[in-house]
Amino acid sequence: MQAHQRMLDPTPDGQHSGKSPLLRTIGLTKRYADFLANDCIDIEIWPREIHALLGENGAGKSTLVKAIYGLIQPSAGEIHWQGERIVLSGPSEARSRGIGMVFQHFSLFDNLTVAENVALGLDGKESFKDMSARLEQVSKTYGLPLDPRREVWQLSVGERQRIEIVRALMQDPKFLILDEPTAVLTPQEADQLFIVLERLKAEGRAILYISHKLEEVKRLCDTATILRGGRKVATCNPRLETAASLARMMVGGEVKEVKGASGRKTTLPRLAVNDLSLAPAEAHGVRLEHISFELKGGEILGIAGVAGNGQDELFAALSGERLSKDPGTVVIEGIAAGHLSITQRRKLGAAFVPEERLGHGTAPRMRLSENALLTGHAAGGMVHRGFIDTAATLRTVDRATETFDVRKAKRDPEAASLSGGNLQKFIVGREILRNPAVLVVSQPTWGVDAGAAAVIRQALLDLATAGAAVLVTSQDLDELAEIADRIAVMFHGKLSAPLSAREASREKLGLLMGGSSLEPKEVAHAAGA
Amino acid sequence: MQLVLEKRAERSGAIALVSPMIAIGLTIVTMVILFAILGKNPLLALHAYFIAPLTDGYSLQEIAVKATPLVMIAIGLSLCYLANAWNIGAEGQFLIGAVAGSWIAVKTQGTDAGAWVLPAMLVLAAAAGALYALIPAICKVKFGASEILTSLMLVYVAELFLDYLVRGPWRDPHGFNFPTTAEFDPVATVPLLIEGGRLHLGSIIALLVVAAAAILLGRSIKGFEIRVVGAAPRAARFGGFNANQLIILTFAVSGALAGLAGIIEVAGPVGHLQPGISPGYGFTAIIVAFLGRLNPLGILIAGLFLALTFIGGEQAQIAMKIPLDVTKVFQGILLFYVLACDSLILYRFKLVFPNRQVAHGAG
Ligand SMILES: Nc1ncnc2c1ncn2[C@@H]1O[C@H](COP(=O)(O)OP(=O)(O)OP(=O)(O)O)[C@@H](O)[C@H]1O
Ligand SMILES: [Mg+2]
Numbered sequence: 102m103q104a105h106q107r108m109l110d111p112t113p114d115g116q117h118s119g120k121s122p123l124l125r126t127i128g129l130t131k132r133y134a135d136f137l138a139n140d141c142i143d144i145e146i147w148p149r150e151i152h153a154l155l156g157e158n159g160a161g162k163s164t165l166v167k168a169i170y171g172l173i174q175p176s177a178g179e180i181h182w183q184g185e186r187i188v189l190s191g192p193s194e195a196r197s198r199g200i201g202m203v204f205q206h207f208s209l210f211d212n213l214t215v216a217e218n219v220a221l222g223l224d225g226k227e228s229f230k231d232m233s234a235r236l237e238q239v240s241k242t243y244g245l246p247l248d249p250r251r252e253v254w255q256l257s258v259g260e261r262q263r264i265e266i267v268r269a270l271m272q273d274p275k276f277l278i279l280d281e282p283t284a285v286l287t288p289q290e291a292d293q294l295f296i297v298l299e300r301l302k303a304e305g306r307a308i309l310y311i312s313h314k315l316e317e318v319k320r321l322c323d324t325a326t327i328l329r330g331g332r333k334v335a336t337c338n339p340r341l342e343t344a345a346s347l348a349r350m351m352v353g354g355e356v357k358e359v360k361g362a363s364g365r366k367t368t369l370p371r372l373a374v375n376d377l378s379l380a381p382a383e384a385h386g387v388r389l390e391h392i393s394f395e396l397k398g399g400e401i402l403g404i405a406g407v408a409g410n411g412q413d414e415l416f417a418a419l420s421g422e423r424l425s426k427d428p429g430t431v432v433i434e435g436i437a438a439g440h441l442s443i444t445q446r447r448k449l450g451a452a453f454v455p456e457e458r459l460g461h462g463t464a465p466r467m468r469l470s471e472n473a474l475l476t477g478h479a480a481g482g483m484v485h486r487g488f489i490d491t492a493a494t495l496r497t498v499d500r501a502t503e504t505f506d507v508r509k510a511k512r513d514p515e516a517a518s519l520s521g522g523n524l525q526k527f528i529v530g531r532e533i534l535r536n537p538a539v540l541v542v543s544q545p546t547w548g549v550d551a552g553a554a555a556v557i558r559q560a561l562l563d564l565a566t567a568g569a570a571v572l573v574t575s576q577d578l579d580e581l582a583e584i585a586d587r588i589a590v591m592f593h594g595k596l597s598a599p600l601s602a603r604e605a606s607r608e609k610l611g612l613l614m615g616g617s618s619l620e621p622k623e624v625a626h627a628a629g630a
Numbered sequence: 631m632q633l634v635l636e637k638r639a640e641r642s643g644a645i646a647l648v649s650p651m652i653a654i655g656l657t658i659v660t661m662v663i664l665f666a667i668l669g670k671n672p673l674l675a676l677h678a679y680f681i682a683p684l685t686d687g688y689s690l691q692e693i694a695v696k697a698t699p700l701v702m703i704a705i706g707l708s709l710c711y712l713a714n715a716w717n718i719g720a721e722g723q724f725l726i727g728a729v730a731g732s733w734i735a736v737k738t739q740g741t742d743a744g745a746w747v748l749p750a751m752l753v754l755a756a757a758a759g760a761l762y763a764l765i766p767a768i769c770k771v772k773f774g775a776s777e778i779l780t781s782l783m784l785v786y787v788a789e790l791f792l793d794y795l796v797r798g799p800w801r802d803p804h805g806f807n808f809p810t811t812a813e814f815d816p817v818a819t820v821p822l823l824i825e826g827g828r829l830h831l832g833s834i835i836a837l838l839v840v841a842a843a844a845i846l847l848g849r850s851i852k853g854f855e856i857r858v859v860g861a862a863p864r865a866a867r868f869g870g871f872n873a874n875q876l877i878i879l880t881f882a883v884s885g886a887l888a889g890l891a892g893i894i895e896v897a898g899p900v901g902h903l904q905p906g907i908s909p910g911y912g913f914t915a916i917i918v919a920f921l922g923r924l925n926p927l928g929i930l931i932a933g934l935f936l937a938l939t940f941i942g943g944e945q946a947q948i949a950m951k952i953p954l955d956v957t958k959v960f961q962g963i964l965l966f967y968v969l970a971c972d973s974l975i976l977y978r979f980k981l982v983f984p985n986r987q988v989a990h991g992a993g
Contacts, residue, residue, distance in 0.1 A: 421868055444870030455868060464862035474854060475869040484851045 112375045113339075121184040122147045123276055123307050124169065124200075129178035131164050135508035138164040140331040141178065146276060151308045153296060153318045153339055154624055156328035157351055157550040158522025159508035160313045165328070166278045170194040170331060172204045184438045201274030202264045205281045205521050206459060209253050211385070216249035219268045220416065232271075232550075240267045254385035259290035266297070277301065278309045281316060281521070284481060284548040287407055287614075295321055305486050313550045315344035337607055344414075351578060352552050370395040371570035372419075372451075372539045373432040377439075379418055379425060387411040387594045389418065394589065394599060396570040398538070401561065402599060403585030404574040405610050411594035412543065412574045413456070419541050419572070420453040421446045434538055447479040452536030454529055455546065456574075458521070462528045465517035470494040470510075473501075473515050473531055501530030505556060522549040529557050533564055543574045550620075558584050578610055632906070637870040649974065650921055650932075652968035660963050670950055678949050679942035679960075689945075691828040695899055695938045698836045699724070699891035699908075701933035704841045706884025708924040712847075714860040715877040719766060719781030721912025724894040727889020727895040729792050730758030734817035735987060736800050736811055747817040751893050752969035759889015760882040768883035771874045773892040777881075785912070793905050800903065807853065810904035832894035837886060843926040865928035890900035909940065911956070917965045920972075936961065 120146040131139040133152050139161045146152050168175045172191030179186055182198055189195050192202070209218050216233040216416035223232065233249045240247040253261060262282060262481045269277055279298075283291040298308055312318055318325060318339050325339040327350045335350050372467065373396070381387040389411055396402050403600045406412060417423040419431060419444035428437035442454070453476075455461045463472040473494045483493045498513060505526040509519055517522060529545060545561065546554035546597045562584055565571045574591075577582050581588050589598035597613050660677075683689040703720045710717040719868040731751035738747050766780035793809070802812040822828040845852035858866040859873045865874065891911065900907050918936050922928030945956030 165739055369674075420868070421870075443868065453868070460862055461868055464858050464865040466861055467858070471854065471858075472865075474851075475858065475865060477872060478851055487850050487852065489849055489851055489854060526865070588775050 109127055116354065121181075122246065125181040125185060126165075126169065127179045127181065128177050129168060129308065130167065130182065131161075131168055132176040132327060133510045137331045138510070139168065139175070139210075142328070142331075142333050142376060144326050144336075146307045146309060147274070147582065148420055149302055149305050150324060151302055151310055151322045153291070153325040154328065154345060155313075155325055156316075157508075158526065158552075158553050159330040159520040160215045160351070161331040163280055163329060164331075166202065166280060166309060166311065169195070170200060170278060176332075196272050196274075198208070199273070199275035199323045200278070201269035201272050201276070202278040202443060203262070203269055203282055207261055207265060209261055209264060211254040212252060214250055214252050215247050215256075215264055218253060218264055219249075219271065222268045223271065227232050228269075235271060236267060243267070243270060243300065244293070254383075254628070258285045259293075259577045262286065262294075262525065266294075268603075270301075276307045276309070278311075279312065279565060280311045281548050282310075283312060283314060285408065285544075285576070288578075289599055291317065294366055309470075312426065313548070315347050315551065316337075318347070319344065329353055342601060348551050351550070364398055369397070369435060370432070371398045371542075372396040372572065373435055374419070375430055375432065377418060377430040378413075379414060379423065379427065381414065382417070387414050389414050390594045392596045394596065396539070396572060398570050399565055400587070401565050401571040403572060403581035403588040403602075404591055405574065405581055405588055405597070406574075406591035406614055410481045410591045412478065414594070415591070415596075416453070416455060416543055416574065418457075420451075446555075447476065452476070452532040452535055452537035452540050453533050454542040456543035456547065458524050458528055463516040468513045468515055469498045469519075470513050470525060473497040475614065476531060477535065497531060497534065497555065499525075499594035500534055501527050505530040505560070506533065506553070507618040522553055524551055525549050527555065534558050536567075537564075537569055539572075541572045545573060546574065546580060556581075564618050578607060581605075590614055631694070636899035637796075647692035649686075649971040650923065650928075650968060653921070653964065653971045654935075656967045656971075657960065657964045661960055664956070664959070665952070668952065668956075669953055675946055678946040679951075680938065682945050682949075683938055683941040688750075689941055692823070692941050693829050693934060694833050695830065696937035696940050696988060697930075698830075698832045699895050699910050700918050700936055701836045701923045701930055702891040702894075702921065703884075703888045704918035704929045705839050705914060705926060706858075706880075706931060707915055707919045708922070708926070709856060710880040710884050711919060712860045712924050713856045713861070713876045713880045713959070714873075715767070715880050716778045717763065717766070717781050717881055717884050718778050718916070719763070719784050719912070720884065720909065720915055721786035721908060722781070723763050723885040723888035724892040724908055724912045725785075725788040725792050725893075727755035727764040727790075727892035728903060728907060729795060729892075731755035732800070732811060732814075732896055735814045736898065736903075739812060739815060740816065742829070743815075743817060745817060747815070748820065748897065751818060751897060752890060755889045755893030756864070756886040760886040761893065763881040763885020764878065767878050771877055787816070789905075792903070796904055800870050801853065802902075808904075809968030811902045813902050814897055818897055822892055828899065830898045831895075832891075832898050835894065837930075839929050840926045847926065870956065892950060906953040911976060914961055917961055917968070919966065920968050936964075949982075968970070 112450070124568065126142055126144050128136065129139055129142045142165060154165065156162050156369040159305035165174070165175045169180060171191050171194055180189070181187070181244055182271060188197070204243065208335070216229070216236055219231055219236055220229060234322055237249070240263070245267055247260065247267060253264070277433060282294060286294065301308060310322060320340070322339050325337055327335045327347070328332060329351060339347060374394050377389055377392040381388055387410060392415065392490065394402065403414065405455055418425060421441055425431065428439040430439040432438060433446055433451050437450055438446055438449060459465045460628050464475065474483055477494070481497070484489050495513060501507060507523050507530065508525045509523060519527065525548060529542070532540060542561070545557050547610065549557060561573065563573055573581065573585060582602065587601055588605040588610065589599040590597040590610060592613065600609065647711040658676065662676065665672040683934040684695060703724065707717055707720055719839055731754055734747060734751045736756060762784065765784060766777045769775040769780050796809045796811060798813045805812065815866055820830045820832055823831065823833070847857065855866070855871045857874060858869060859871055860875050863873060882982040895908055896903050914936055917931055918932045921935070922930070922932035939960055943954055947954050
């Protein structure tokens with residue numbers, strides 16, 4: 102049997118046990134061509150420690166942990182594990198030594214069950230049945246309930262992440278790395294995760310925790326290492342710092358506040374949705390039911406809700422990735438567009454930013470200039486008589502880079518080589534630079550650092566001030582409170598009546614997100630004709 | 631201990647170029663072993679295959695003649711494969727093109743029809759090849775039928791149809807009952823480039839096709855569409871590109887090119903319609919497309935290389951009595967190694983020693 106409850110290290114909390122740290126890097130360096138993603142990084146991880154790794158987008162956090170996990174080979178420097186120098190040939194060797202990792206981007210197969218997905222990620226030779234039993238037992242022990250027989254597409258984002266965590270825990274790691282685990286979680290799901298992490302720590306394991314959410318770092322972590330531009334700039338105790346002081350260390354200066362100056366609203370709606378109902382395209386989907394709202398120019402409408410309640414389906418219906426039979430269900434700039442393709446909608450002045458940046462918002466293995474062309478070919482002046490104007494696509498890359506401070510190793514790299522947050526900045530920039538009349542954006546600051554999140558939110562506000570209609574879907578209620586004029590909640594494919602930002606208290610939104618109604622009258626209105 | 635394929639974190643640019651070279655190298659090593667088993671001197675055999683054809687002008691022309699259909703078909707196939715549409719039936723489209731073009735040649739035989747005959751044959755052959763390729767494409771888009779199976783099965787239909795025509799209605803009355811049409815009139819024949827030689831206008835057409843494909847894929851929005859649909863289908867849909875339309879388009883284009891290659895072969899080197907006009911060009915072109923990394927210039931080089939194996943195979947048969955089928959074996963082994971080496975670009979082999987010894991029953 103596995104020794105999951107075993108105390109790996111019995112020394113009391115807060116005190117470094119033994120003489121040597123569990124893991125230590127000395128002068129760890131990773132170079133991509135002329136670009137130093139990690140520059141001489143020294144870091145020490147002790148058992149029974151939750152260690153935060155902080156830094157702006159592109160600071161080199163993911164690169165550092167990938168090197169520690171054996172996924173990339175460092176260009177220079179050493180890794181010491183339990184006092185002994187090691188050179189990892191790959192992740193399976195890291196796993197066999199007791200290093201586990203949960204990635205920033207999930208790697209699960211939608212049409213396989215939970216157990217099958219876990220089996221694919223394990224190196225062991227045990228039978229599938231035993232593995233399933235162990236999976237159930239581990240998930241129960243840690244309070245991460247999972248049904249091994251369910252298929253992944255049926256699960257919420259939080260549950261999917263649970264699979265990745267349980268998969269890592271089944272290897273009984275001494276050291277667990279989590280790359281931005283809470284970026285996609287609801288506050289409740291994040292709280293559950295923290296309980297698990299505290300427990301892992303109490304068992305004597307060490308945790309390296311990457312996050313852009315400084316308040317949760319202060320709450321959870323014992324030590325914080327801060328990276329800036331690939332270098333380590335500080336190691337500190339986050340409990341003795343403020344969120345502002347941590348942010349200052351990350352940025353090397355002050356973080357800008359978002360200034361909301363809601364513009365004059367146009368009188369006519371630029372985006373209107375009229376009684377939109379849509380059967381799900383796939384067996385996995387949510388049915389949209391009688392969704393109606395109007396969005397005027399100069400206005401930002403926020404859509405809150407737990408992921409998987411129809412937000413993706415609504416996005417597809419608005420963007421034209423799915424067409425409706427009735428043209429009048431989606432009206433863009435006064436023109437019935439329900440039957441128009443995404444390209445035609447773009448020509449009407451609409452722009453879209455999907456939630457998933459790799460594989461949906463961008464083709465991962467293509468260059469940024471090609472990804473600029475992906476959405477810019479319709480109305481961006483990048484195509485002349487069927488031929489691509491490469492200079493124009495590069496100009497878009499340069500402008501997005503400049504305006505949104507996209508950090509990358511060279512002028513026109515493959516999309517997949519950008520750090521998560523920087524790719525997000527590029528995608529948002531690519532659409533905003535087209536000066537859209539209507540912008541529909543999902544999770545605009547998913548995995549983006551505080552400074553860059555402020556830049557993106559400010560850009561959304563500026564776009565609205567300039568007269569555009571902006572629809573923002575987000576799980577982050579603070580974000581919606583900061584920028585939205587009105588907030589509606591999505592639940593089981595239905596959209597609540599929008600509340601004005603002032604009356605949308607956390608409690609009210611929380612109730613709606615859980616599926617309860619505020620007052621019978623309002624619900625009737627939302628579902629109305 | 632266990633051997634696993636592990637995904638590479640970073641794509642190896644160098645291997646992408648080296649991989650076809652390694653594949654060719656491994657194929658040659660395998661062939662040497664095979665020749666030895668057949669009791670032939672491997673060095674002499676290799677010389678006959680790869681060196682001898684390059685040493686005289688006649689063979690060089692013959693290589694270009696053989697490469698012409700291979701390159702034209704493979705260019706079309708590469709468009710399909712880039713767009714994730716799997717046309718395996720180019721051989722059938724080649725034959726149907728040959729049949730359709732020959733129809734004009736047969737009907738105008740002995741009349742004083744003018745210079746319009748050959749261009750009309752080329753156009754009709756391309757159209758027929760395209761239509762024939764549209765059958766599997768439309769079945770795929772409308773009914774979800776596997777285009778791999780339907781396109782492959784249509785090859786046999788085309789073969790039998792051609793067979794029927796040259797044994798029945800189109801048989802040359804003065805042909806001593808051989809299953810063949812009469813020799814085409816001069817106006818229905820592809821002109822030679824060198825008086826008394828073998829090289830014909832078709833090779834120029836093939837070069838134009840290569841250039842057009844390079845421009846299409848590198849510079850045009852259609853080519854971009856084809857690449858995105860294959861590389862990232864969901865992003866392509868987000869970009870507003872319709873995968874089904876592209877299946878139809880790429881199948882039609884590749885069918886047209888195969889049909890064109892078919893009539894050029896019949897109205898050029900062969901001179902009349904008969905069964906066996908293709909030594910498997912449509913299938914060998916699949917190897918050419920992959921060996922050329924689905925890149926127009928690569929395909930041109932790969933086409934010349936595989937044409938060399940055809941000519942070399944004939945020479946080895948004449949000089950050393952090595953069976954002609956060994957050429958097919960060679961091409962099959964080559965495809966195997968090309969695909970295997972390609973896997974190494976995305977994956978690497980690893981020996982894994984499990985950390986836990988879990989001694990449970992078998993799974
Ligand atoms: N394969 C690669 N080739 C070239 N440059 C790369 C590659 N991988 C990462 N980089 C560069 O290294 C830098 C650090 O990237 P990394 O993913 O470590 O950032 P991060 O700190 O995790 O950021 P985020 O918070 O956005 O996830 C980025 O500027 C990125 O462009
Ligand atoms: Mg990262």
